[in-house]
Amino acid sequence: MPADVFRGRVWRFGHDISTDVLSPGQYAVDPVDVRKRHVLESINPAFATGVEAGDVVVAGRNFGCGSSRETAAENLKALGVACVVAESLARIFMRNAVAVGLPVMICPGVHEAFTDGDDIEVDLGSGRVSGGAHGSSLLGEALPEEMRTILAAGGMLAMLRSQTH
Protein backbone atom coordinates (compact mmCIF):
# COMPACT_ATOMS: atom_id res chain seq x y z
CA MET A 1 0.00 0.00 0.00
CA PRO A 2 1.71 3.22 -1.12
CA ALA A 3 -0.16 5.18 1.61
CA ASP A 4 2.02 3.34 4.12
CA VAL A 5 5.27 4.83 2.80
CA PHE A 6 6.42 8.29 3.85
CA ARG A 7 9.40 10.28 2.63
CA GLY A 8 10.37 13.49 4.34
CA ARG A 9 12.82 15.65 6.22
CA VAL A 10 13.83 14.71 9.77
CA TRP A 11 13.29 16.67 12.98
CA ARG A 12 15.04 14.72 15.73
CA PHE A 13 14.16 14.72 19.43
CA GLY A 14 15.49 12.84 22.47
CA HIS A 15 14.13 10.36 24.99
CA ASP A 16 11.01 10.61 27.19
CA ILE A 17 9.41 13.47 25.24
CA SER A 18 6.25 13.92 27.33
CA THR A 19 2.74 15.06 26.50
CA ASP A 20 3.47 18.07 28.73
CA VAL A 21 5.81 19.39 25.99
CA LEU A 22 3.84 18.04 23.01
CA SER A 23 0.70 19.72 24.31
CA PRO A 24 1.44 22.04 27.24
CA GLY A 25 -1.28 22.03 29.89
CA GLN A 26 -1.83 25.78 29.90
CA TYR A 27 -3.17 25.61 26.32
CA ALA A 28 -5.20 22.44 26.99
CA VAL A 29 -8.57 23.91 26.07
CA ASP A 30 -7.35 26.28 23.36
CA PRO A 31 -8.18 25.54 19.71
CA VAL A 32 -5.69 23.49 17.72
CA ASP A 33 -4.46 26.56 15.80
CA VAL A 34 -3.21 27.96 19.11
CA ARG A 35 -2.03 24.64 20.57
CA LYS A 36 0.10 23.72 17.57
CA ARG A 37 2.22 26.86 17.93
CA HIS A 38 3.54 25.60 21.29
CA VAL A 39 4.45 22.04 20.32
CA LEU A 40 7.88 21.14 21.74
CA GLU A 41 8.68 24.84 22.25
CA SER A 42 10.57 24.18 25.48
CA ILE A 43 12.89 21.74 23.65
CA ASN A 44 13.26 23.17 20.14
CA PRO A 45 11.58 26.56 19.70
CA ALA A 46 12.26 26.45 15.95
CA PHE A 47 10.15 23.33 15.43
CA ALA A 48 6.61 24.66 15.50
CA THR A 49 7.42 27.51 13.11
CA GLY A 50 9.85 25.61 10.88
CA VAL A 51 8.13 22.27 10.40
CA GLU A 52 6.61 21.73 6.97
CA ALA A 53 3.95 19.40 5.68
CA GLY A 54 5.48 15.98 5.08
CA ASP A 55 8.29 16.31 7.62
CA VAL A 56 9.04 13.31 9.82
CA VAL A 57 9.66 13.34 13.58
CA VAL A 58 12.40 10.97 14.76
CA ALA A 59 12.73 10.39 18.51
CA GLY A 60 14.29 8.27 21.22
CA ARG A 61 12.65 6.03 23.79
CA ASN A 62 9.18 6.52 25.29
CA PHE A 63 7.99 9.27 22.95
CA GLY A 64 4.68 10.76 24.10
CA CYS A 65 4.87 9.55 27.70
CA GLY A 66 2.60 11.06 30.33
CA SER A 67 -1.04 11.96 30.11
CA SER A 68 -3.78 10.60 27.87
CA ARG A 69 -4.30 13.93 26.12
CA GLU A 70 -4.94 13.20 22.47
CA THR A 71 -3.93 16.75 21.56
CA ALA A 72 -0.30 15.57 21.75
CA ALA A 73 -0.85 13.56 18.58
CA GLU A 74 -3.43 15.91 17.09
CA ASN A 75 -1.05 18.89 17.35
CA LEU A 76 1.68 17.07 15.39
CA LYS A 77 -0.82 16.11 12.72
CA ALA A 78 -2.08 19.70 12.54
CA LEU A 79 1.50 20.88 11.94
CA GLY A 80 1.67 18.58 8.93
CA VAL A 81 3.98 15.94 10.42
CA ALA A 82 3.71 12.93 8.11
CA CYS A 83 4.93 10.30 10.50
CA VAL A 84 6.61 9.77 13.90
CA VAL A 85 9.34 7.12 14.15
CA ALA A 86 10.78 6.47 17.61
CA GLU A 87 12.89 3.94 19.49
CA SER A 88 9.71 3.31 21.45
CA LEU A 89 6.35 5.00 21.80
CA ALA A 90 4.34 5.53 24.96
CA ARG A 91 1.30 3.27 24.77
CA ILE A 92 -1.46 5.87 25.00
CA PHE A 93 0.34 8.20 22.58
CA MET A 94 0.61 5.36 20.05
CA ARG A 95 -3.06 4.53 20.48
CA ASN A 96 -4.07 8.19 20.17
CA ALA A 97 -1.90 8.71 17.09
CA VAL A 98 -3.69 5.86 15.34
CA ALA A 99 -7.03 7.20 16.59
CA VAL A 100 -6.44 10.65 15.05
CA GLY A 101 -4.83 9.31 11.88
CA LEU A 102 -1.19 10.20 12.56
CA PRO A 103 1.11 7.43 11.26
CA VAL A 104 3.61 6.16 13.85
CA MET A 105 6.19 3.41 13.96
CA ILE A 106 8.68 1.88 16.38
CA CYS A 107 12.22 1.46 15.08
CA PRO A 108 15.13 0.68 17.42
CA GLY A 109 18.29 2.47 16.33
CA VAL A 110 16.49 5.30 14.55
CA HIS A 111 17.56 7.95 17.08
CA GLU A 112 21.25 7.21 16.49
CA ALA A 113 20.98 6.84 12.74
CA PHE A 114 19.28 10.12 11.89
CA THR A 115 19.75 13.78 12.67
CA ASP A 116 17.94 17.04 11.93
CA GLY A 117 17.50 17.74 8.22
CA ASP A 118 18.23 14.19 6.99
CA ASP A 119 16.03 12.66 4.34
CA ILE A 120 14.13 9.62 5.60
CA GLU A 121 11.82 7.00 4.14
CA VAL A 122 9.50 5.06 6.43
CA ASP A 123 7.48 2.03 5.35
CA LEU A 124 4.82 1.20 7.94
CA GLY A 125 3.91 -2.03 6.18
CA SER A 126 7.39 -3.57 6.14
CA GLY A 127 8.94 -1.71 9.08
CA ARG A 128 11.82 -0.52 6.87
CA VAL A 129 13.40 2.86 7.65
CA SER A 130 16.08 4.19 5.32
CA GLY A 131 17.98 7.34 4.41
CA GLY A 132 20.21 9.66 6.39
CA ALA A 133 23.71 10.98 5.75
CA HIS A 134 25.24 7.50 5.96
CA GLY A 135 22.56 5.71 3.97
CA SER A 136 21.17 3.83 6.93
CA SER A 137 18.69 1.02 6.51
CA LEU A 138 16.96 -0.19 9.64
CA LEU A 139 14.23 -2.74 10.22
CA GLY A 140 11.66 -1.50 12.74
CA GLU A 141 8.38 -3.02 13.83
CA ALA A 142 5.87 -3.01 10.98
CA LEU A 143 2.67 -1.37 12.17
CA PRO A 144 0.05 -4.11 12.68
CA GLU A 145 -2.57 -4.32 9.94
CA GLU A 146 -5.37 -3.55 12.43
CA MET A 147 -3.81 -0.17 13.16
CA ARG A 148 -3.05 0.57 9.51
CA THR A 149 -6.71 -0.09 8.71
CA ILE A 150 -7.75 2.61 11.20
CA LEU A 151 -5.13 5.01 9.77
CA ALA A 152 -6.36 4.33 6.25
CA ALA A 153 -9.91 5.13 7.35
CA GLY A 154 -8.69 8.48 8.71
CA GLY A 155 -8.91 7.56 12.42
CA MET A 156 -11.51 6.34 14.89
CA LEU A 157 -14.01 9.16 14.37
CA ALA A 158 -13.99 8.60 10.62
CA MET A 159 -14.47 4.86 11.26
CA LEU A 160 -17.42 5.62 13.53
CA ARG A 161 -19.03 7.94 10.99
CA SER A 162 -18.68 5.31 8.28
CA GLN A 163 -20.40 2.80 10.58
CA THR A 164 -23.23 5.07 11.73
CA HIS A 165 -24.16 6.63 8.39
Added chain:
Amino acid sequence: MDASTAGGMTLAERILARAAGRDRVAAGEFVVAEIDLALMHDIFAAQVFDLLGEAGVEAVFDPDKTVIVIDHLVPAPSAAAADIHHRIRQHVSRQGIRAFYDAGEGICHQLLPEQGHVRPGMLIVGTDSHTTTYGALGAAGTGIGTSDMVYALATGRLWFRVPETIRFELTGELAPAVSWKDVILHLAGTFGADAAQYRSMEFGGPAIGGADMASRLTVSNMAVEMGAKFGLFPADEITDAYLRDQGGPGSDAFGPDPDAHYEALHEISLSALAPQVAMPHEVDRVAPVDDVAGLAIDQAFIGSCTNGRIEDLRAAAAVLHGHHVARGVRLLVAPASRAVLQEAMSEGVLASLVDAGAVVLAPGCGPCFGGHGGLLGPKERCIGTHNRNFIGRMGSSDAEIYLASPATVAASALAGHIADPRDLEVALAR
Protein backbone atom coordinates in the same frame (compact mmCIF):
# COMPACT_ATOMS: atom_id res chain seq x y z
CA MET B 1 5.23 -13.84 19.33
CA ASP B 2 2.61 -16.56 19.34
CA ALA B 3 2.06 -17.35 23.00
CA SER B 4 0.81 -20.87 22.20
CA THR B 5 -2.73 -22.12 22.12
CA ALA B 6 -2.41 -24.23 25.26
CA GLY B 7 -1.44 -23.23 28.76
CA GLY B 8 -2.97 -20.77 31.15
CA MET B 9 -3.73 -17.10 30.93
CA THR B 10 -2.43 -14.09 32.81
CA LEU B 11 -4.88 -11.76 34.56
CA ALA B 12 -4.83 -9.43 31.54
CA GLU B 13 -5.53 -12.31 29.15
CA ARG B 14 -8.35 -13.67 31.33
CA ILE B 15 -10.08 -10.29 31.45
CA LEU B 16 -9.68 -9.52 27.74
CA ALA B 17 -10.81 -13.04 26.76
CA ARG B 18 -14.00 -12.67 28.79
CA ALA B 19 -14.65 -9.15 27.48
CA ALA B 20 -14.08 -10.30 23.89
CA GLY B 21 -16.40 -13.29 24.33
CA ARG B 22 -13.58 -15.73 23.71
CA ASP B 23 -12.46 -18.87 25.53
CA ARG B 24 -8.91 -17.71 25.40
CA VAL B 25 -6.69 -15.04 23.98
CA ALA B 26 -2.90 -14.79 23.85
CA ALA B 27 -0.50 -11.87 24.03
CA GLY B 28 -0.02 -10.11 20.71
CA GLU B 29 -3.54 -10.76 19.41
CA PHE B 30 -5.93 -7.95 18.52
CA VAL B 31 -9.43 -8.29 19.94
CA VAL B 32 -12.60 -6.23 19.97
CA ALA B 33 -13.86 -6.19 23.55
CA GLU B 34 -17.00 -5.03 25.34
CA ILE B 35 -16.43 -2.14 27.74
CA ASP B 36 -17.71 -2.66 31.31
CA LEU B 37 -17.17 0.91 32.47
CA ALA B 38 -16.21 4.16 30.74
CA LEU B 39 -14.88 7.09 32.76
CA MET B 40 -14.48 10.72 31.75
CA HIS B 41 -13.36 13.72 33.76
CA ASP B 42 -13.90 17.42 33.17
CA ILE B 43 -10.89 18.03 30.94
CA PHE B 44 -12.34 15.88 28.15
CA ALA B 45 -16.00 15.08 28.85
CA ALA B 46 -17.61 18.09 27.16
CA GLN B 47 -15.48 17.62 24.04
CA VAL B 48 -16.30 13.91 23.84
CA PHE B 49 -20.04 14.57 24.17
CA ASP B 50 -19.78 17.24 21.46
CA LEU B 51 -17.92 14.85 19.14
CA LEU B 52 -20.52 12.15 19.77
CA GLY B 53 -23.20 14.59 18.67
CA GLU B 54 -21.20 15.55 15.57
CA ALA B 55 -20.91 11.85 14.70
CA GLY B 56 -24.69 11.62 14.83
CA VAL B 57 -24.78 9.50 18.00
CA GLU B 58 -27.69 10.57 20.20
CA ALA B 59 -27.11 8.36 23.25
CA VAL B 60 -24.17 6.67 24.93
CA PHE B 61 -24.17 2.86 24.67
CA ASP B 62 -25.19 2.46 28.32
CA PRO B 63 -25.63 5.41 30.71
CA ASP B 64 -25.22 3.05 33.66
CA LYS B 65 -21.76 2.03 32.45
CA THR B 66 -20.67 5.64 32.06
CA VAL B 67 -19.16 7.61 34.95
CA ILE B 68 -18.48 11.35 34.79
CA VAL B 69 -16.36 13.14 37.39
CA ILE B 70 -15.58 16.85 37.66
CA ASP B 71 -12.23 16.78 39.42
CA HIS B 72 -9.48 18.56 37.48
CA LEU B 73 -10.70 22.15 37.46
CA VAL B 74 -12.14 22.24 40.98
CA PRO B 75 -13.31 24.73 42.13
CA ALA B 76 -13.45 26.26 38.66
CA PRO B 77 -10.31 28.44 38.38
CA SER B 78 -11.64 30.40 35.38
CA ALA B 79 -14.81 31.40 33.60
CA ALA B 80 -13.91 29.00 30.80
CA ALA B 81 -13.66 26.10 33.27
CA ALA B 82 -16.99 27.00 34.83
CA ASP B 83 -18.54 27.02 31.37
CA ILE B 84 -17.09 23.59 30.57
CA HIS B 85 -18.59 22.28 33.83
CA HIS B 86 -21.94 23.78 32.90
CA ARG B 87 -21.88 22.02 29.52
CA ILE B 88 -20.92 18.72 31.16
CA ARG B 89 -23.89 18.95 33.56
CA GLN B 90 -26.22 19.53 30.62
CA HIS B 91 -24.84 16.54 28.72
CA VAL B 92 -25.01 14.32 31.82
CA SER B 93 -28.63 15.28 32.40
CA ARG B 94 -29.62 14.76 28.77
CA GLN B 95 -27.86 11.38 28.61
CA GLY B 96 -29.45 10.15 31.85
CA ILE B 97 -26.09 9.34 33.43
CA ARG B 98 -26.62 8.69 37.13
CA ALA B 99 -22.99 8.15 38.14
CA PHE B 100 -22.08 11.82 38.01
CA TYR B 101 -19.78 13.34 40.63
CA ASP B 102 -19.80 17.11 40.62
CA ALA B 103 -17.01 19.46 41.69
CA GLY B 104 -15.82 18.75 45.22
CA GLU B 105 -16.87 15.09 45.48
CA GLY B 106 -13.36 13.91 44.76
CA ILE B 107 -10.83 12.56 42.29
CA CYS B 108 -12.14 10.03 39.79
CA HIS B 109 -9.62 7.32 40.68
CA GLN B 110 -10.63 7.55 44.34
CA LEU B 111 -14.38 7.79 43.70
CA LEU B 112 -14.77 4.82 41.37
CA PRO B 113 -13.44 2.26 43.87
CA GLU B 114 -14.82 4.11 46.90
CA GLN B 115 -18.35 4.35 45.47
CA GLY B 116 -18.44 0.71 44.38
CA HIS B 117 -18.19 1.11 40.61
CA VAL B 118 -15.16 -1.17 40.23
CA ARG B 119 -15.38 -4.98 40.43
CA PRO B 120 -12.68 -7.59 39.83
CA GLY B 121 -12.52 -8.79 36.23
CA MET B 122 -13.94 -5.62 34.69
CA LEU B 123 -12.54 -3.93 31.59
CA ILE B 124 -12.51 -0.19 32.25
CA VAL B 125 -11.43 2.64 29.97
CA GLY B 126 -10.95 6.25 30.99
CA THR B 127 -9.79 9.45 29.37
CA ASP B 128 -7.00 9.59 31.92
CA SER B 129 -3.68 7.81 31.99
CA HIS B 130 -4.06 6.83 35.66
CA THR B 131 -7.06 4.62 34.86
CA THR B 132 -4.58 1.80 35.60
CA THR B 133 -5.48 2.45 39.26
CA TYR B 134 -8.36 -0.05 39.10
CA GLY B 135 -5.88 -2.87 38.69
CA ALA B 136 -5.69 -2.76 42.48
CA LEU B 137 -9.08 -4.50 42.52
CA GLY B 138 -8.22 -6.94 39.75
CA ALA B 139 -9.91 -4.79 37.09
CA ALA B 140 -8.18 -4.06 33.79
CA GLY B 141 -8.27 -0.26 33.65
CA THR B 142 -6.43 1.70 31.00
CA GLY B 143 -6.22 5.21 29.61
CA ILE B 144 -7.48 6.18 26.16
CA GLY B 145 -7.85 9.42 24.23
CA THR B 146 -10.95 11.32 23.22
CA SER B 147 -11.46 9.76 19.76
CA ASP B 148 -11.29 6.25 21.19
CA MET B 149 -13.70 7.32 23.94
CA VAL B 150 -16.17 8.66 21.40
CA TYR B 151 -16.04 5.30 19.63
CA ALA B 152 -16.36 3.36 22.91
CA LEU B 153 -19.33 5.41 24.12
CA ALA B 154 -21.05 5.09 20.75
CA THR B 155 -20.61 1.36 20.34
CA GLY B 156 -19.73 -0.07 23.78
CA ARG B 157 -16.72 -1.72 22.18
CA LEU B 158 -13.08 -0.98 21.48
CA TRP B 159 -10.08 -2.71 19.94
CA PHE B 160 -7.26 -3.91 22.18
CA ARG B 161 -3.95 -5.56 21.60
CA VAL B 162 -3.61 -8.30 24.22
CA PRO B 163 -0.50 -7.25 26.15
CA GLU B 164 2.42 -9.36 27.20
CA THR B 165 2.63 -9.58 31.00
CA ILE B 166 5.55 -8.89 33.32
CA ARG B 167 5.09 -10.57 36.69
CA PHE B 168 6.47 -9.00 39.87
CA GLU B 169 6.76 -11.59 42.61
CA LEU B 170 7.12 -9.55 45.82
CA THR B 171 8.50 -11.06 49.01
CA GLY B 172 9.52 -9.88 52.46
CA GLU B 173 8.03 -7.19 54.68
CA LEU B 174 8.29 -3.43 54.57
CA ALA B 175 10.31 -1.78 57.34
CA PRO B 176 8.58 0.85 59.54
CA ALA B 177 8.06 4.24 57.81
CA VAL B 178 8.45 2.56 54.40
CA SER B 179 5.29 2.41 52.25
CA TRP B 180 4.06 0.94 48.99
CA LYS B 181 4.70 4.33 47.38
CA ASP B 182 8.36 3.59 48.06
CA VAL B 183 7.88 0.17 46.44
CA ILE B 184 6.48 1.51 43.16
CA LEU B 185 9.11 4.28 43.03
CA HIS B 186 11.75 1.61 43.58
CA LEU B 187 10.33 -0.51 40.75
CA ALA B 188 10.26 2.52 38.41
CA GLY B 189 13.84 3.35 39.34
CA THR B 190 15.05 -0.22 38.94
CA PHE B 191 13.30 -1.12 35.70
CA GLY B 192 12.73 2.27 34.05
CA ALA B 193 9.88 4.44 32.77
CA ASP B 194 9.72 2.39 29.57
CA ALA B 195 10.01 -1.07 31.14
CA ALA B 196 6.38 -2.08 30.87
CA GLN B 197 5.50 -0.28 27.62
CA TYR B 198 2.42 -1.93 25.97
CA ARG B 199 2.61 -4.55 28.73
CA SER B 200 0.55 -5.55 31.70
CA MET B 201 2.25 -5.49 35.09
CA GLU B 202 0.98 -8.23 37.37
CA PHE B 203 1.77 -8.12 41.08
CA GLY B 204 1.88 -11.19 43.30
CA GLY B 205 3.88 -13.02 45.92
CA PRO B 206 3.54 -13.22 49.68
CA ALA B 207 4.28 -9.52 50.28
CA ILE B 208 1.03 -8.36 48.65
CA GLY B 209 -0.84 -9.94 51.56
CA GLY B 210 0.58 -7.02 53.55
CA ALA B 211 -0.65 -4.42 51.07
CA ASP B 212 -4.03 -2.95 51.99
CA MET B 213 -6.31 -1.60 49.23
CA ALA B 214 -4.97 1.95 49.61
CA SER B 215 -1.44 0.65 49.02
CA ARG B 216 -2.50 -1.40 46.02
CA LEU B 217 -4.30 1.60 44.52
CA THR B 218 -1.03 3.59 44.84
CA VAL B 219 0.97 0.88 43.09
CA SER B 220 -1.51 0.28 40.26
CA ASN B 221 -1.92 4.04 39.80
CA MET B 222 1.78 4.44 39.06
CA ALA B 223 2.08 1.34 36.87
CA VAL B 224 1.47 3.73 33.96
CA GLU B 225 4.66 5.59 34.94
CA MET B 226 6.47 2.45 33.78
CA GLY B 227 4.49 2.51 30.54
CA ALA B 228 2.03 -0.20 31.57
CA LYS B 229 -1.36 -0.75 29.97
CA PHE B 230 -2.63 -2.44 33.14
CA GLY B 231 -1.22 -2.77 36.68
CA LEU B 232 -3.04 -5.78 38.09
CA PHE B 233 -3.33 -7.31 41.52
CA PRO B 234 -5.32 -10.53 41.97
CA ALA B 235 -8.61 -10.27 43.84
CA ASP B 236 -8.12 -11.90 47.25
CA GLU B 237 -9.47 -11.63 50.79
CA ILE B 238 -8.23 -8.00 51.01
CA THR B 239 -10.25 -7.17 47.88
CA ASP B 240 -13.26 -9.03 49.25
CA ALA B 241 -13.09 -7.14 52.58
CA TYR B 242 -12.67 -3.78 50.79
CA LEU B 243 -15.69 -4.36 48.55
CA ARG B 244 -17.82 -5.30 51.56
CA ASP B 245 -16.59 -2.24 53.47
CA GLN B 246 -17.80 -0.07 50.57
CA GLY B 247 -21.25 -1.59 51.07
CA GLY B 248 -21.31 -3.85 48.02
CA PRO B 249 -21.12 -7.59 47.57
CA GLY B 250 -17.77 -9.23 48.22
CA SER B 251 -15.74 -11.02 45.59
CA ASP B 252 -14.47 -14.51 44.94
CA ALA B 253 -10.75 -14.92 44.45
CA PHE B 254 -9.72 -13.97 40.90
CA GLY B 255 -6.18 -14.42 39.72
CA PRO B 256 -4.03 -15.60 36.84
CA ASP B 257 -3.96 -19.25 35.84
CA PRO B 258 -1.12 -21.07 37.65
CA ASP B 259 0.48 -22.00 34.32
CA ALA B 260 0.14 -18.54 32.75
CA HIS B 261 2.86 -17.44 30.34
CA TYR B 262 4.91 -14.39 31.38
CA GLU B 263 7.28 -12.41 29.24
CA ALA B 264 9.42 -11.84 32.32
CA LEU B 265 9.24 -12.64 36.01
CA HIS B 266 11.03 -10.53 38.60
CA GLU B 267 11.33 -11.62 42.21
CA ILE B 268 11.94 -8.70 44.54
CA SER B 269 12.39 -8.66 48.30
CA LEU B 270 11.01 -5.57 50.02
CA SER B 271 12.59 -6.14 53.42
CA ALA B 272 15.66 -3.95 52.95
CA LEU B 273 13.86 -1.14 51.10
CA ALA B 274 14.47 2.42 52.35
CA PRO B 275 12.14 5.39 51.69
CA GLN B 276 12.59 6.42 48.04
CA VAL B 277 12.35 9.67 46.10
CA ALA B 278 12.00 10.30 42.38
CA MET B 279 14.22 13.22 41.38
CA PRO B 280 13.64 15.84 38.68
CA HIS B 281 12.57 15.42 35.93
CA GLU B 282 11.86 11.72 35.44
CA VAL B 283 9.81 9.31 37.52
CA ASP B 284 12.51 6.66 37.05
CA ARG B 285 15.34 8.85 38.43
CA VAL B 286 14.96 7.29 41.84
CA ALA B 287 17.23 7.19 44.87
CA PRO B 288 16.96 6.41 48.57
CA VAL B 289 15.83 9.55 50.38
CA ASP B 290 19.16 9.81 52.22
CA ASP B 291 20.90 10.59 48.90
CA VAL B 292 19.04 13.89 48.60
CA ALA B 293 18.25 14.63 52.25
CA GLY B 294 19.00 18.24 53.15
CA LEU B 295 17.83 19.84 49.88
CA ALA B 296 15.75 22.87 50.84
CA ILE B 297 12.09 22.86 49.78
CA ASP B 298 9.55 25.61 49.16
CA GLN B 299 6.42 23.49 48.94
CA ALA B 300 5.21 20.11 50.15
CA PHE B 301 2.11 18.52 48.60
CA ILE B 302 0.07 15.65 50.01
CA GLY B 303 -2.75 14.46 47.79
CA SER B 304 -3.60 13.23 44.26
CA CYS B 305 -5.03 9.96 42.96
CA THR B 306 -1.75 8.35 44.00
CA ASN B 307 -1.66 9.27 47.68
CA GLY B 308 -4.65 11.32 48.80
CA ARG B 309 -6.49 8.58 50.68
CA ILE B 310 -7.30 8.51 54.39
CA GLU B 311 -4.42 6.09 55.00
CA ASP B 312 -2.06 8.65 53.41
CA LEU B 313 -3.42 11.53 55.46
CA ARG B 314 -3.08 9.41 58.62
CA ALA B 315 0.56 8.64 57.77
CA ALA B 316 1.23 12.35 57.27
CA ALA B 317 -0.64 13.33 60.43
CA ALA B 318 1.34 10.80 62.46
CA VAL B 319 4.50 12.67 61.47
CA LEU B 320 3.06 16.20 61.70
CA HIS B 321 1.00 15.91 64.90
CA GLY B 322 2.17 18.35 67.54
CA HIS B 323 4.74 20.00 65.25
CA HIS B 324 4.63 22.87 62.80
CA VAL B 325 5.96 23.03 59.24
CA ALA B 326 9.25 24.85 58.82
CA ARG B 327 9.24 28.58 58.25
CA GLY B 328 8.96 29.39 54.54
CA VAL B 329 7.47 26.02 53.56
CA ARG B 330 3.96 25.79 52.13
CA LEU B 331 2.24 22.51 52.97
CA LEU B 332 -0.76 21.74 50.75
CA VAL B 333 -3.12 18.86 51.47
CA ALA B 334 -5.82 17.78 49.02
CA PRO B 335 -7.94 14.88 50.29
CA ALA B 336 -8.83 12.54 47.43
CA SER B 337 -12.58 12.73 48.10
CA ARG B 338 -15.26 14.22 50.29
CA ALA B 339 -15.49 10.89 52.14
CA VAL B 340 -11.74 11.03 52.83
CA LEU B 341 -12.12 14.61 54.08
CA GLN B 342 -15.01 13.58 56.33
CA GLU B 343 -13.05 10.67 57.78
CA ALA B 344 -10.06 12.94 58.33
CA MET B 345 -12.33 15.36 60.20
CA SER B 346 -13.96 12.76 62.42
CA GLU B 347 -10.66 11.05 63.28
CA GLY B 348 -8.86 14.27 64.20
CA VAL B 349 -6.42 13.80 61.32
CA LEU B 350 -7.51 17.05 59.74
CA ALA B 351 -6.91 18.96 62.97
CA SER B 352 -3.38 17.58 63.19
CA LEU B 353 -2.68 18.67 59.62
CA VAL B 354 -4.18 22.16 59.95
CA ASP B 355 -2.57 22.73 63.36
CA ALA B 356 0.76 21.85 61.76
CA GLY B 357 0.25 24.60 59.18
CA ALA B 358 -1.31 22.75 56.26
CA VAL B 359 -3.49 24.54 53.73
CA VAL B 360 -6.35 22.18 52.92
CA LEU B 361 -7.47 22.25 49.28
CA ALA B 362 -10.73 21.03 47.78
CA PRO B 363 -10.73 17.34 46.85
CA GLY B 364 -9.38 17.39 43.30
CA CYS B 365 -6.41 17.31 40.95
CA GLY B 366 -5.38 21.01 40.71
CA PRO B 367 -1.71 21.23 41.68
CA CYS B 368 -0.74 17.69 40.61
CA PHE B 369 -1.32 18.30 36.91
CA GLY B 370 -0.18 21.91 37.06
CA GLY B 371 -3.69 23.22 36.57
CA HIS B 372 -4.16 25.61 39.45
CA GLY B 373 -4.12 25.96 43.23
CA GLY B 374 -0.51 25.55 44.30
CA LEU B 375 1.79 25.99 41.32
CA LEU B 376 5.54 26.56 41.48
CA GLY B 377 7.58 29.59 40.47
CA PRO B 378 11.05 29.57 38.86
CA LYS B 379 13.80 27.98 41.00
CA GLU B 380 11.26 26.62 43.47
CA ARG B 381 11.45 23.06 44.76
CA CYS B 382 8.48 20.90 45.73
CA ILE B 383 8.25 17.45 47.25
CA GLY B 384 4.91 15.77 46.74
CA THR B 385 3.07 12.48 47.03
CA HIS B 386 1.80 12.64 43.45
CA ASN B 387 2.88 10.68 40.40
CA ARG B 388 4.77 12.87 37.92
CA ASN B 389 7.76 15.15 38.17
CA PHE B 390 8.10 16.06 34.48
CA ILE B 391 9.62 19.40 33.62
CA GLY B 392 6.99 22.14 33.87
CA ARG B 393 4.43 19.79 35.37
CA MET B 394 3.48 22.06 38.30
CA GLY B 395 3.99 25.48 36.75
CA SER B 396 7.43 26.91 35.99
CA SER B 397 9.79 24.89 33.79
CA ASP B 398 12.56 26.07 36.13
CA ALA B 399 10.97 24.43 39.17
CA GLU B 400 11.97 21.05 40.59
CA ILE B 401 9.56 18.31 41.68
CA TYR B 402 10.51 15.38 43.92
CA LEU B 403 8.07 12.49 44.46
CA ALA B 404 7.87 10.54 47.70
CA SER B 405 5.59 8.87 50.25
CA PRO B 406 3.24 10.82 52.56
CA ALA B 407 5.56 10.16 55.53
CA THR B 408 8.60 11.46 53.66
CA VAL B 409 6.74 14.54 52.40
CA ALA B 410 5.44 15.30 55.90
CA ALA B 411 8.90 14.86 57.44
CA SER B 412 10.35 17.16 54.77
CA ALA B 413 7.69 19.82 55.45
CA LEU B 414 8.68 19.87 59.10
CA ALA B 415 12.39 19.95 58.40
CA GLY B 416 12.22 22.54 55.61
CA HIS B 417 14.32 20.26 53.45
CA ILE B 418 14.03 16.75 52.07
CA ALA B 419 14.16 14.46 55.08
CA ASP B 420 14.05 10.77 55.90
CA PRO B 421 10.94 10.09 58.01
CA ARG B 422 13.00 7.55 59.97
CA ASP B 423 15.37 10.34 61.06
CA LEU B 424 12.70 12.84 61.95
CA GLU B 425 14.00 13.84 65.35
CA VAL B 426 17.50 14.22 64.02
CA ALA B 427 16.23 16.40 61.18
CA LEU B 428 14.25 18.66 63.48
CA ALA B 429 17.17 19.14 65.82
CA ARG B 430 19.57 20.09 63.03
